[in-house]
Amino acid sequence: MKRKYILLLVAAMAAFGAYAQHEPVDLGLSVDWASCNLGASAPEQYGAYYSWGETATKSVFSWNTYRYGNSDALTKYNKSDGNRTLAPENDAASATWGGAWRMPTKAECAELLDKCTWTWSNRSGVNGYIVTGPSGNTIFLPASGQREGSEASDVGSWGCYWSATLNHRSILVAESLSFDQGLSSVEVASRIVGQAIRPVCTKNSVEVSLPDPSTYVDLGLSVKWATCNIGAKNPWECGEYYAWGETEEKRPDNYRYYSYGWCNYKFGEKDFILKYTAHDGKVNLEDGDDVASLKLGTPWHMPSVAEFEELIKKCRWTWTTWHSIKGYKVTGPNGNFIFLPTTGAIGVVYDCGKIVGCYIGPDYESFYWTKEKSLNENCAEILYWKKDLSPKISGSYRCYGYPVRPVFK
Numbered sequence: 001m002k003r004k005y006i007l008l009l010v011a012a013m014a015a016f017g018a019y020a021q022h023e024p025v026d027l028g029l030s031v032d033w034a035s036c037n038l039g040a041s042a043p044e045q046y047g048a049y050y051s052w053g054e055t056a057t058k059s060v061f062s063w064n065t066y067r068y069g070n071s072d073a074l075t076k077y078n079k080s081d082g083n084r085t086l087a088p089e090n091d092a093a094s095a096t097w098g099g100a101w102r103m104p105t106k107a108e109c110a111e112l113l114d115k116c117t118w119t120w121s122n123r124s125g126v127n128g129y130i131v132t133g134p135s136g137n138t139i140f141l142p143a144s145g146q147r148e149g150s151e152a153s154d155v156g157s158w159g160c161y162w163s164a165t166l167n168h169r170s171i172l173v174a175e176s177l178s179f180d181q182g183l184s185s186v187e188v189a190s191r192i193v194g195q196a197i198r199p200v201c202t203k204n205s206v207e208v209s210l211p212d213p214s215t216y217v218d219l220g221l222s223v224k225w226a227t228c229n230i231g232a233k234n235p236w237e238c239g240e241y242y243a244w245g246e247t248e249e250k251r252p253d254n255y256r257y258y259s260y261g262w263c264n265y266k267f268g269e270k271d272f273i274l275k276y277t278a279h280d281g282k283v284n285l286e287d288g289d290d291v292a293s294l295k296l297g298t299p300w301h302m303p304s305v306a307e308f309e310e311l312i313k314k315c316r317w318t319w320t321t322w323h324s325i326k327g328y329k330v331t332g333p334n335g336n337f338i339f340l341p342t343t344g345a346i347g348v349v350y351d352c353g354k355i356v357g358c359y360i361g362p363d364y365e366s367f368y369w370t371k372e373k374s375l376n377e378n379c380a381e382i383l384y385w386k387k388d389l390s391p392k393i394s395g396s397y398r399c400y401g402y403p404v405r406p407v408f409k
Contacts, residue, residue: 022097024201027133029111030295031104031200035139038093038197043140044126046155049147049194052162052174053077053086055095060150061194068191071172077191078171082274084266085288086164093199100201106165106175107248107294108200109186113177120181127156129179139198143180147194157181160195168266202297216408219332221314223307223407226300227338230291230404235339236325241346241401244369244380245276245289250401260346260401267398276373285371292406299408302371305393307407308383312391327366328391338405342366342385346401367402 024032039048039057048057053076054067069075076090077083086103088094094102104112117132121140128142145155154160161177163186173188176195189195216224231240231249240249246266250259268274275289276282285302287293292300303311316331320339327341343366368383374395382402384394396402 022101022199025133025137025139026135026203027112027116027131027137027139028135029108029115029133030203030297031108032203033104033112033139034101034199034201036198037142037144038096038199044124044128044142046142046144047196049144050092050162050197051194052166052189052191053090055090055092057194061147061192062149063192066192074171077166079268079272079274082267082277082280084166084168084275091164092162092197097199101199102201103162103164103197104177104200105247105294106163106186109161109163109175109177110248113184113186118179118184127181128159129184141179141198142196144196146189148192160189160193161198162189162195168264217332217336217338218334219311219315219330219336219338220334221307221310221332223303223409225311225338226292226406228405229341229343230295230406232403234323236323236327236341238341238343239403241403242291242369243401244398245285247289247291247294260399262397262399265399270378270397270399273377273398277377283373290371291404296406300406301408302369302404303383303407305370305372305381308368308370308393312383312393317391328385340366340368340405343368343403347397347399367396367400369402369404 023035025035026032036043036045037047040046050057051061051066058065063070068077085105088102091103112131115134119130119132121128121130123140126142128140130138130140132138141159141161143156143159145153145158146160157180159179163175163177165175167173167175167188172190174191176187176189178185178187214227216226218224228235228237229239232238242249243260243265262270267276284304290302292302311330314333318329318331320327320329322339325341327339329337329339331337345365345367365386366384370381370383372381374381376395378398379395380398382394382396383391385391
């Protein structure tokens with residue numbers, strides 16, 4: 001026992017040492033951001049440039065020098081393996097700095113854009129953005145440009161920073177945080193170009209704490225249930241809608257439901273699913289594809305079929321209205337309750353080539369994702385009900401947009 005304790009202590013100290021060696025900045029977001037780029041020793045330095053998925057810098061950035069083959073035959077992060085997020089061994093930040101450090105996801109880059117104030121500035125003769133978070137703390141992102149072939153371009157006028165996320169439509173490009181003096185957004189770039197990397201690390205990476213009691217309800221079951229859906233501030237709000245296995249809510253252009261079709265689903269198309277198939281044997285969403293786990297952190301996760309079945313069988317379901325929203329008051333064996341609003345769904349009837357779009361209104365049907373794939377590979381299990389039908393477990397196309405009610409043990 002003593003030896004086991006010492007080994008755990010050594011591992012924790014090693015993780016903390018890697019965390020502390022490079023200064024994290026708490027911007028008040030879901031992750032802490034490094035104070036400088038990978039390969040830099042000061043915030044104003046551009047640092048090293050990397051092709052996407054490579055862990056060493058180089059002098060020439062082209063398909064001829066790319067680690068994972070060429071545009072006609074990619075050997076990893078392709079249609080066959082279905083991987084859309086860099087593994088730690090292919091993540092330059094994780095491989096170089098170690099510990100809890102890694103490259104940011106597309107969602108984390110979007111959070112940096114959406115929740116922070118961006119101010120174009122010149123710092124020590126270097127153009128870039130001062131990014132001020134909700135906490136009042138800041139980081140500086142220099143306009144690093146990018147490298148293609150042996151040449152650098154747009155240094156001082158344009159910033160390009162890799163995320164760890166492959167584009168969901170094309171395996172030839174990956175998501176990149178990009179900006180100039182007038183615009184900042186998440187764009188795509190060819191995997192071969194050289195871009196800077198600004199690492200992130202998970203908050204409280206050494207210690208795991210239990211959620212705030214105000215965010216969950218103990219119903220007397222095997223898991224605690226969240227008070228609200230993901231993205232909701234109150235129990236009666238529907239919150240955000242996600243395709244199964246995706247961790248970002250899709251933003252609409254003119255018609256929101258157009259985003260939730262097979263044409264832009266993360267894991268392939270209706271008849272060509274890339275991940276969570278009979279081939280890979282995966283049934284339950286991995287943590288990186290579980291929106292509850294990714295957004296709320298350990299120990300939160302999306303509910304399993306068994307956990308929803310327990311909620312159905314061991315609780316009293318009462319149809320009611322709360323703040324003008326119809327839904328179920330679900331009372332547990334111990335008398336505590338949660339409210340599940342009737343949510344509707346966002347989806348398309350066929351595909352993006354034949355859009356017969358439909359938004360199923362909240363007054364009619366309700367859908368909540370589980371973390372489990374259905375026997376039919378293009379479907380996943382859901383909690384489902386409508387006005388004249390009691391809640392039950394059913395299946396639905398993975399590309400549709402449904403809410404998530406998190407749980408933890």
